[in-house]
Amino acid sequence: MKVKVGLVKCNTYDSEELDKALEKAMRLSGGIDVKGKSLLLKPNILQDTDPAKAISTHPEFVRSVIKFMKKEGAAEIHVGDSPGSHKPDFSGRKSGIRQVTEETGANWIDFTKGSTIIRTETGKRTKKFTVTSIIEKVDMVISLPKMKTHQFMLYTGAVKNLFGLIPGYTKSTYHIAYLTRNNFGEMLLDLLEAVKPAYSIMDAVIGMEGPGPGNGYPRPVKLILASPNAVALDTIASTIIGYDPKLIPTNYFALKRNLGLKLFSDISVEGLSVNDVKIDDFKLIKSRNSLSIIFDYLHLRVFERLQQKRKPKPYFIEEKCIKCGECIKICASNANWFEEGPNGKFVAVDYNKCIRCYCCHEVCPVDAIEIRK
Numbered sequence: 001m002k003v004k005v006g007l008v009k010c011n012t013y014d015s016e017e018l019d020k021a022l023e024k025a026m027r028l029s030g031g032i033d034v035k036g037k038s039l040l041l042k043p044n045i046l047q048d049t050d051p052a053k054a055i056s057t058h059p060e061f062v063r064s065v066i067k068f069m070k071k072e073g074a075a076e077i078h079v080g081d082s083p084g085s086h087k088p089d090f091s092g093r094k095s096g097i098r099q100v101t102e103e104t105g106a107n108w109i110d111f112t113k114g115s116t117i118i119r120t121e122t123g124k125r126t127k128k129f130t131v132t133s134i135i136e137k138v139d140m141v142i143s144l145p146k147m148k149t150h151q152f153m154l155y156t157g158a159v160k161n162l163f164g165l166i167p168g169y170t171k172s173t174y175h176i177a178y179l180t181r182n183n184f185g186e187m188l189l190d191l192l193e194a195v196k197p198a199y200s201i202m203d204a205v206i207g208m209e210g211p212g213p214g215n216g217y218p219r220p221v222k223l224i225l226a227s228p229n230a231v232a233l234d235t236i237a238s239t240i241i242g243y244d245p246k247l248i249p250t251n252y253f254a255l256k257r258n259l260g261l262k263l264f265s266d267i268s269v270e271g272l273s274v275n276d277v278k279i280d281d282f283k284l285i286k287s288r289n290s291l292s293i294i295f296d297y298l299h300l301r302v303f304e305r306l307q308q309k310r311k312p313k314p315y316f317i318e319e320k321c322i323k324c325g326e327c328i329k330i331c332a333s334n335a336n337w338f339e340e341g342p343n344g345k346f347v348a349v350d351y352n353k354c355i356r357c358y359c360c361h362e363v364c365p366v367d368a369i370e371i372r373k
């Protein structure tokens with residue numbers, strides 16, 4: 001049977017237009033029975049910051065989803081996320097999502113306030129994950145990703161968004177354990193199997209292009225996508241912005257693992273046609289060279305290390321740096337530190353230790369880190 005993806009036009013975050021478009025995307029993709037159920041809505045709040053930057057799922061999009069789920073009879077709605085640089089004062093207020101939970105009667109959840117272990121017997125890289133404990137109390141998880149490019153994974157959407165269920169800096173340990181894009185992608189699919197999200201609904205009204213996921217540029221895409229299958233949604237979304245969907249490891253390995261899809265042709269797009277909304281000039285992250293791909297498939301640690309050295313490096317731009325230290329806190333391999341220079345403190349980096357995870361780039365609040373050869 002075909003897996004449905006609802007693909008619907010939505011020009012703005014105006015509530016009337018959003019509500020109608022969301023309802024249509026849900027209906028076209030098959031819908032969800034949430035009557036009497038307890039839900040966890042998982043937006044992408046990579047940085048708790050101004051929604052105009054398009055780093056996080058837009059608060060009005062989250063509001064529209066909450067309204068829809070209530071109308072469909074959901075008993076309880078929880079909303080939360082945990083950025084990689086989850087600070088004690090992370091509140092979700094700058095993103096506007098916390099206020100939306102208060103105004104709609106949903107519960108805001110701080111993912112660092114309790115954790116639990118979830119398992120998947122079919123995991124290829126790992127069979128267990130430490131995630132927020134709210135997951136034990138809800139009937140369904142619904143992923144609410146933002147359509148964005150991603151320096152490390154090329155693209156981030158419904159599957160990658162689940163990584164935020166792992167509280168705060170615990171995420172860094174997964175970067176150390178799964179160094180290459182393919183290994184990391186396989187681990188994300190293990191997480192997908194452990195979480196089993198009931199639905200994914202993507203905010204592609206304004207996406208992010210260029211050096212995402214934290215420092216790219218807002219790009220109006222004017223779409224909403226919805227699907228019960230996160231991989232199907234990601235396949236269509238990554239195609240729309242111009243990727244060959246097989247280049248995105250979570251798409252490619254999901255087919256090999258038969259995660260609800262055997263072939264991309266098993267996806268039925270309902271509503272708009274992909275060809276009609278495809279964007280030719282979306283600024284993408286450059287893909288790997290063929291040697292990197294061979295190294296990736298060999299899964300050998302020694303090759304992985306060699307491959308790290310060939311990848312673009314993070315460069316710390318002293319003039320832009322506000323010395324917040326976030327890049328140092330998040331670096332799982334202790335590859336960077338503050339050093340005293342003639343103009344005061346600056347971020348030094350040991351490229352032999354750097355695993356090119358680009359977490360520092362993701363969390364830098366002022367775009368003071370460039371990724372280049």
Ligand code: SF4
Pocket residue numbers: 314327330331332333334335336349353354355356357358359360361
């Ligand atoms: S310096 Fe940046 S890219 Fe390198 S390992 Fe640390 S966080 Fe990752």
Ligand code: SF4
Pocket residue numbers: 316317320321322323324325326327328347360363364365366367368369
């Ligand atoms: S490079 Fe960015 S994250 Fe690192 S200390 Fe400077 S401003 Fe903060």
